[in-house]
Amino acid sequence: MYDAPKVITGIIIFLLLITSPIWYDISTGKASYVPDPKIKTTAKKCIESTAFMRANHMELLNKWRDDVVRGASRTYKAQDGKEYEKSLTNTCMNCHLSKSEFCVKCHDYAGVKQPKCWNCHNEPNLDSTLKD
Amino acid sequence: MIEYALRGTKKYWTLIFTLLAVIVIGFVAYLYQLREGLSITGMSRDVSWGLYIAQFTFLVGVAASAVMVVLPYYLHNYKEFGKLTILGEFLAVSSVVMCGLFIFVDIGQPSRVLNIILYPSPSSVFFWDFASLGGYLLLNIIIGWKTLDSERKDIAPPKWIKPLIYISIPWAISIHTVTAFIYSGLGARSFWFTAIMAPRFLASAFAAGPALLILLTLIVRKVSNFDPGKAAIQTLAKIVTYAIIINVFFVLLEIFTVFYSGIEEHIQHFKYLFVGLHGKSNLVPFMWVSVVLAITAIILLINPRTRKRENLLIFACIAVFVSIWIEKGLGMVVTGFIPSPLDEITQYMPTFPEILITIGVYGIGLLVLSILYKIVISIREQKA
Amino acid sequence: MGMDRRFFLKIAGWSGLGLNGIVKAVTNDENIATEVPKRLAMVIDMRKCREQKDCKDCMLACHRVHNVPEIKNTKHEIKWIWKEPFENAFPSQNHEYISNQEKSTPSIILCNHCDNPPCVSVCPTQATFRRDKDGIVMMDFHRCIGCRYCMVACPYGSRSFNWEEAKPYIKEINFKFPVRTKGVVEKCNFCAERIAKNQIPACVEACKEKAIIFGDLMDPDSEVRKVLSANDTIRRKPHLHTLPNVYYIM
Numbered sequence: 001m002y003d004a005p006k007v008i009t010g011i012i013i014f015l016l017l018i019t020s021p022i023w024y025d026i027s028t029g030k031a032s033y034v035p036d037p038k039i040k041t042t043a044k045k046c047i048e049s050t051a052f053m054r055a056n057h058m059e060l061l062n063k064w065r066d067d068v069v070r071g072a073s074r075t076y077k078a079q080d081g082k083e084y085e086k087s088l089t090n091t092c093m094n095c096h097l098s099k100s101e102f103c104v105k106c107h108d109y110a111g112v113k114q115p116k117c118w119n120c121h122n123e124p125n126l127d128s129t130l131k132d
Numbered sequence: 133m134i135e136y137a138l139r140g141t142k143k144y145w146t147l148i149f150t151l152l153a154v155i156v157i158g159f160v161a162y163l164y165q166l167r168e169g170l171s172i173t174g175m176s177r178d179v180s181w182g183l184y185i186a187q188f189t190f191l192v193g194v195a196a197s198a199v200m201v202v203l204p205y206y207l208h209n210y211k212e213f214g215k216l217t218i219l220g221e222f223l224a225v226s227s228v229v230m231c232g233l234f235i236f237v238d239i240g241q242p243s244r245v246l247n248i249i250l251y252p253s254p255s256s257v258f259f260w261d262f263a264s265l266g267g268y269l270l271l272n273i274i275i276g277w278k279t280l281d282s283e284r285k286d287i288a289p290p291k292w293i294k295p296l297i298y299i300s301i302p303w304a305i306s307i308h309t310v311t312a313f314i315y316s317g318l319g320a321r322s323f324w325f326t327a328i329m330a331p332r333f334l335a336s337a338f339a340a341g342p343a344l345l346i347l348l349t350l351i352v353r354k355v356s357n358f359d360p361g362k363a364a365i366q367t368l369a370k371i372v373t374y375a376i377i378i379n380v381f382f383v384l385l386e387i388f389t390v391f392y393s394g395i396e397e398h399i400q401h402f403k404y405l406f407v408g409l410h411g412k413s414n415l416v417p418f419m420w421v422s423v424v425l426a427i428t429a430i431i432l433l434i435n436p437r438t439r440k441r442e443n444l445l446i447f448a449c450i451a452v453f454v455s456i457w458i459e460k461g462l463g464m465v466v467t468g469f470i471p472s473p474l475d476e477i478t479q480y481m482p483t484f485p486e487i488l489i490t491i492g493v494y495g496i497g498l499l500v501l502s503i504l505y506k507i508v509i510s511i512r513e514q515k516a
Numbered sequence: 517m518g519m520d521r522r523f524f525l526k527i528a529g530w531s532g533l534g535l536n537g538i539v540k541a542v543t544n545d546e547n548i549a550t551e552v553p554k555r556l557a558m559v560i561d562m563r564k565c566r567e568q569k570d571c572k573d574c575m576l577a578c579h580r581v582h583n584v585p586e587i588k589n590t591k592h593e594i595k596w597i598w599k600e601p602f603e604n605a606f607p608s609q610n611h612e613y614i615s616n617q618e619k620s621t622p623s624i625i626l627c628n629h630c631d632n633p634p635c636v637s638v639c640p641t642q643a644t645f646r647r648d649k650d651g652i653v654m655m656d657f658h659r660c661i662g663c664r665y666c667m668v669a670c671p672y673g674s675r676s677f678n679w680e681e682a683k684p685y686i687k688e689i690n691f692k693f694p695v696r697t698k699g700v701v702e703k704c705n706f707c708a709e710r711i712a713k714n715q716i717p718a719c720v721e722a723c724k725e726k727a728i729i730f731g732d733l734m735d736p737d738s739e740v741r742k743v744l745s746a747n748d749t750i751r752r753k754p755h756l757h758t759l760p761n762v763y764y765i766m
Contacts, residue, residue, distance in 0.1 A: 069654065074712050116697075120657060120694040169679055169680040170699070176591030176592065177590070177594075180677060181668060240661065241661050241700060247640075255638075256639055257638065258638070258665060318634065320668070320756065468668075474604040474605070474672075478590075
């Protein structure tokens with residue numbers, strides 16, 4: 001091999017760089033936590049089961065988005081038959097009150113890009129009562 | 133063939149790095165626009181399109197003008213243009229790249245720009261504009277690259293190039309017609325709502341584009357030993373002459389229709405452009421400069437003795453280009469909005485960041501053009 | 517058989533592209549309406565409105581309910597419903613000798629929710645679209661790319677663009693309705709979110725003189741139909757054939 005020392009040094013530097021996320025997280029302990037999203041509500045359960053929501057909340061919200069604005073169907077019938085308004089602020093956020101304490105926690109941990117919902121949709125007014 | 137662009141003289145690299153510096157400045161200005169929103173431009177609720185869209189409109193014309201060298205050579209065997217077609221095609225590539233970039237920097241939510249492809253809307257002229265511009269870009273890249281590569285290898289271009297070249301001729305006409313349709317189908321805007329939009333666009337394109345091509349060819353001749361020949365330049369100059377005369381004629385036709393009918397709604401736009409409206413007259417000085425340049429250019433070009441003298445020809449080409457840039461790149465778009473549908477006048481002046489972004493995009497276009505032309509020059513010098 | 521790998525890959529690639537295109541073109545966003553479609557319209561009775569010189573009830577209600585920001589710089593202002601002098605709102609009706617009444621009192625103008633909307637034709641993403649079920653010209657803020665072609669195409673100047681972030685300019689946010697991000701176009705939506713709950717539009721509700729009448733043109737017994745058949749009404753720029761659905765009693 002020509003220039004063997006240079007090539008091997010280059011390969012070692014490359015391997016170090018490419019695995020840097022792994023040993024950086026291990027050394028600083030940044031990834032070794034379990035995210036704890038907080039739900040501050042007295043409601044007993046979400047509109048669907050946790051497993052369902054973990055897997056499907058993205059698609060559900062996207063479908064709601066199109067249904068409400070473009071399809072003009074505003075009521076969601078859950079798997080248990082109960083009906084809810086298709087609204088991020090008025091339905092979901094009524095229970096999952098704070099985006100930074102709930103949504104952002106898991107999205108940060110999973111490294112999933114922050115959804116842009118909050119550019120427009122409001123968090124509920126934390127001072128006022130939310131029943132309507 | 134890209135490797136030809138990676139080797140060059142000091143002058144070449146100075147050019148490249150200057151353009152890169154300009155591009156970086158424009159990019160930083162664009163980041164500022166991304167953060168603050170389009171409020172940093174001079175556009176307003178009444179004038180919702182400004183410098184960016186105007187540059188896009190003007191450059192589609194420059195892109196279409198490649199047909200003016202391709203058509204005579206391939207359809208009518210005008211051998212003199214043989215060496216020029218590649219320059220025209222690469223100018224088209226550079227112009228279409230700039231067109232796309234100007235649209236992009238004008239968009240309010242650029243991260244969503246792919247929605248145009250995800251949700252195709254054939255009722256919108258924008259849809260057809262993107263389709264035709266995209267196709268034209270591909271055509272010119274493929275045709276230019278393949279013919280140049282074949283020239284480099286001293287072989288004939290492959291047979292499948294011919295149909296592509298024949299398609300590119302009506303396609304060039306179509307890109308500018310579609311761009312005119314963006315404006316001419318809108319009943320809301322009486323300045324643009326005229327069938328002569330498309331012919332005017334084509335006439336000004338075939339004046340400004342070949343004028344620029346003449347200037348570029350003369351620059352190429354200066355920095356290399358490639359000489360297109362006097363005949364080719366003179367023919368191009370004649371094309372510019374006829375085109376600019378037709379363009380001025382079309383403008384006069386508009387003025388007759390508007391003023392003879394006495395319809396105030398139509399007259400107001402022309403008043404704004406040439407004498408000012410209710411005291412608002414931002415564009416008036418520019419328009420008269422454009423008129424003077426156009427008339428001067430016509431006088432110089434129509435007379436063969438002045439047309440044949442190269443420094444006068446250069447001046448005339450610059451005059452044509454600047455005159456039409458003012459007319460299309462400044463006057464046409466903004467005037468459609470003045471007065472507004474509610475008869476109010478909000479004037480428009482681009483802001484400094486807006487101008488920086490515009491210059492940045494032109495920098496990118498010139499960079500593409502420089503690289504492509506360098507490849508052409510290197511190959512031809514190598515063969516000579 | 518004589519088919520080589522290259523040929524197979526080419527065919528597979530083209531089929532993939534082609535099928536994707538067909539699927540996209542065929543599947544439709546909007547639900548097909550199963551009931552009889554409505555045609556929502558408004559009649560604005562300027563005779564009742566005219567008396568209240570400084571009244572801004574309809575505008576304040578609309579802008580409050582929909583989080584419309586109050587931007588002082590008129591170049592960047594956003595307005596869904598506002599007052600415009602008669603000669604600006606109805607240029608074809610204007611002449612030298614119109615009554616003082618018409619000359620001096622402004623008209624209330626808003627999006628006309630046209631039946632033949634030029635804004636919908638020009639939108640490259642169908643972010644603005646006409647709802648079949650009730651004729652409302654809607655905005656999909658999720659899809660809008662902010663190209664402003666709709667603003668250019670609207671003959672009535674009904675549309676506004678968010679040149680900057682709106683939140684700092686909203687005095688009191690109505691948490692039940694989203695704010696808009698910068699870079700999208702907005703306009704009156706005939707209170708589609710209120711209509712969905714069987715409420716009337718905010719401006720109609722807020723007007724103390726009951727000058728704005730709202731209803732379904734397809735229903736012969738609706739108030740709008742009765743008012744239209746009993747009064748002389750005009751619409752803005754009818755010669756452009758946009759078929760606007762906001763009528764005015766002068």
